[in-house]
Every structure is written in C-alpha cells, then in structure tokens.
Amino acid sequence: MKNNIAALSFLLLSTATVAVAQEKASPLEISGSVDTYYKYDFNKTGNIKTYFAGEQNSVSLGMIDLALKKTTGKASFVGELSFGPRGQYESIPDAAGGYDPTANGFNIQNLYVNYAFTDKFSMTAGYMGTFVGYEVISPAANFNYSTSYLFGSGPFQNAGIKGTYAFSDKVSLMVGLFNEWNQYRASRGVSSLGGQLMVSPVKGWTAYINGLHGLDGYGNYSTVIDLTTAYQITDKVKIGLNAADLSAGDDKFGYSGVALYPQYAFTPSVALGLRAEYFNYKGVSGGPSASVTSFTLSGNIKSGGLTFIPEVRFDNDKDFSQSFVKSDGTTLNKSAAQFSLAAVYSF
C-alpha cells in the first residue's frame, strides 16, 4: 500500500514538474480527423465517383487520420497516417505501395523531416502532400466534401526533397526534386523537378503558381502548370480559384480545367460555398476532347470539432466521358446529380 502511495506521489510530482518544464519544451502534437457520410444519387446509381464516394444510398466511411508532429529547435518531423476507404481505394498507396482495396493496409499521408537553416530558408525531405492543386485528401481541410475533377487528376503526394526560401512574408519560392507521383519509392529514379512561387500581394490574398515536370502517375513524362489562389475579401466573403493544365507525352494529351470557389460565412460557424468547375480531357493523338462541367453547393455547419457538410452536386457530361447512366442502370445519360451529408470531426 505504502509503495503504491509512494508511486502515486512520485507520479504527481513528475506531472507537476512536467507542467512547469513544458513551457520551454515543444510538445509532441497529436491531431487528426474522422469522417463518415451518406450519399444518395438521384438516378439511383453511383454515378459521380467524386474520387472517394462512389456508393449509392449508403452510409459509408471516410477514414481516420492520425498525425504526429514534433519540433526540436530548428528540426521537425511530421508523420501522418490514415486508415479507411477514403485513402485506401483511390488516392494514396497502401503499405505495399499499391492500390489494392482488398489489402487491409494503412496509408501514409505525410512522412517527412524538415530543417530550418535560417528564418528564411528550410529544407524538407520525405513523402509530402502535393503542392499542386486547391483541394486535398483530408476532408478536414476541404470546404466541399466531394472532390473536383482537377483534384482527382492531379498528384496527391510527392516523395522527394525540396528547399523553400522566403524572400519576405509576401513572396517565397520552393524548388524540389521528386519521385513520380504518389509513390513511396521511385521506380525510374528521381524523375521530376517541381517548383512553387507564392505571392501574397495584399492582406488576405495568397496565390501559388506551381509547376511539376517529370514522370506522372500514369507512366508518362508530363508537365503540369497549376494556379491555386484564395482571397478572403471580408470576414464573410472568400473566393478561391484553381486552374491547371497537364500535357503529357509527345501528343501533349492530358487535361486542363478551372474551378471557382465562392464562399459566404453567415457566422463563424455557418457557411455556404459553391464550386463551379469546367474540366477538359485533351484528346490523344489529335482525337476529340471531352469536357465536364460540375456545380457543387455545400454548407459547413460547425459545432466544436464537428463539421456537418450537406451538399448537392450537379455534373454535366456532354461527351459521355464519365459513363453516367439513367435510373435503369444501363442507358447512358449526360447528367448526374447527388445529395450527400458528411460529418467530419477534427481533433
């Protein structure tokens, strides 16, 4: 009994000591998110894949995301793993480096180390969320729950080494060498060169001009140019824009697209946002192009760490590139519409 009390006393003393000492130490950060959703397609079939939610009339799982971060002096690391269908099926490779949904693996979202040589210059090496594009895999960092065609076509992650130099708060430049897209290790060597210029001309407006040349996720050598920008005009109004063009191979096939993201916040906890997107698949070897337009209206209702995202989405596929079908399940249709309600908890 005495031993137990002594041990408890020691524990309490240690806790108190930690409480005093931690003011100087950088704590280990633990964060993450959990998401789940319901989706209903008005043609009663899973028409709009949205890269994560292809089901029809189903309460489905997204993923649990767990991240660790630690900073010691000028060095830091981030390790972020996700478990669940949102990562496993379509976006990031499983533990074996493949996309096999039957393998019950985990997915790495971020795994890198960073060293800040000075206040202005830092270097990062490892596997990182891509610098290209507006939307990201984690639903906690997106306004809309379903994702854009631009998101689904671009890289998700890049493994490599990059250096970032901040000329000022308003201008910075990143240059890096990377493996092919979305791979933990290179199959054909470090094959890509990428860069990002960040400019922030006025308070609230930030623009990223991105370029990546090298081996893409489809096995071609390609060049993607991307503009991602957002402007918080007032405390209620925000506008985002993403425009990208990818040219691959000698035929310069690939895609181009643009998405606009106007948002209005009624209160800090309730906001409404639209995504209007035009996306074009460039024809191979001079073949015809195919385009898609998509309108997504989403609400964000926040309560503590929880965000509800009710959403309606209308897609128009005039060239039948998406194989939308009518409610009979076989007749091709030019349009598709869906409703979804997602719950995303961030901690």
Next chain:
Amino acid sequence: MKTVSLLMLLLGLSTLLFAQEIAPLPKDETGKYTYYEVVSTAVSQDTLKARMQNFIQKQKKELKPAVASAKELVANGKLIIRKSMAMLSHPSGEIAYRLYFEANHGKYRFWLSDFEFFPYQKDRYGNFVPSTTVGIPLETEAKKWNADQWDEYRLQTSKYATEFATRLKDYLINKAVQTPKPPEKKVISKTWD
C-alpha cells in the same frame, strides 16, 4: 496518516500548477480588452527606447515592428493558443494583438490591445496554419456552445499579457545591466588538496 497528508499536499500542489487564478483583462473606454501598465524606472528615455527596439527584434517570432516614431513604438504580436494544457496537444489558433510603447523621463508605459482570434486549420503538410486572414475580436460575444472555449481564450490572453509584462520589465530594467559571470569553478579530482 502522514502519507495520506503528503499525498493530499502533492495533489493540491499539482492542481495549483494547472489552475492558477487568472482573471480576464479589463476593458478600456472603447470596450476593448487591454493590458495597460506604467512602470517607473531610473533608466533614461533614450535607453528605454533602444532597449525596447532591441526587445522587439529579439522576439521576432512573437513580435513584428509596425511603427517607430519619436513618440511611440508599435508592434504586431501573436500568441499561440493550444487546445489543452496537457502534454499532448496541438495549436488550435492564435491571438494577434498590437503592442504600444512610450517612454518618458523616469517611466515608461505600454499597452496590449486589439486582440483578435484566428482559428487554425491543418494544411496539406500536417501543419496548423490560420484558416482565415480576418480575425474575430476577442470582445465578440460567444455562442452558447463555444462560450467555455472563448472564455479560455480570454484567460490565456490575460495570463500571457501578465507574463509578457514581467518579461518586458526584466529586459528593460532588471536584466538590462549585464553582471559579469563568476569564474567557473573547476574540480580537480586527481589531487588530495
């Protein structure tokens, strides 16, 4: 019995460390939360100004100079709000503020005001960054569901302002005069003397 008393004492001590009595900041005549202090000192006006400029430069992660005139020094500051005081936590936002400093003969005064909260959101690289560039004034009345959280932000701001004032006073008055370090004592273990 003695052991139980000791245990209770330790429990009380550790609780005290976590829950110090902190009151929210008072409001100024315009209704803004403000920390205001006048400090008397023998340090000259010019020296105070020079030291203050040096203090701002040294705290560059926390303070950025905004205005430097003959009358006053103004800087923009921020404090990081953590989700909990526990060992395992992450930043949930930052509170930006304005620091105003004026020196006079035999005294200086400063005040922290214009507190605004910027919630954080995790970015694509797993780092927490401000999710908006338009802050919410700390005076904003909280909704019922986040009233506790908002109160916590105000208390953390008050605690920070008090600690900031102490740090500033230490730098401007107490520790500004460097005392020479005493010579390091060496232990020679190989002799009997």
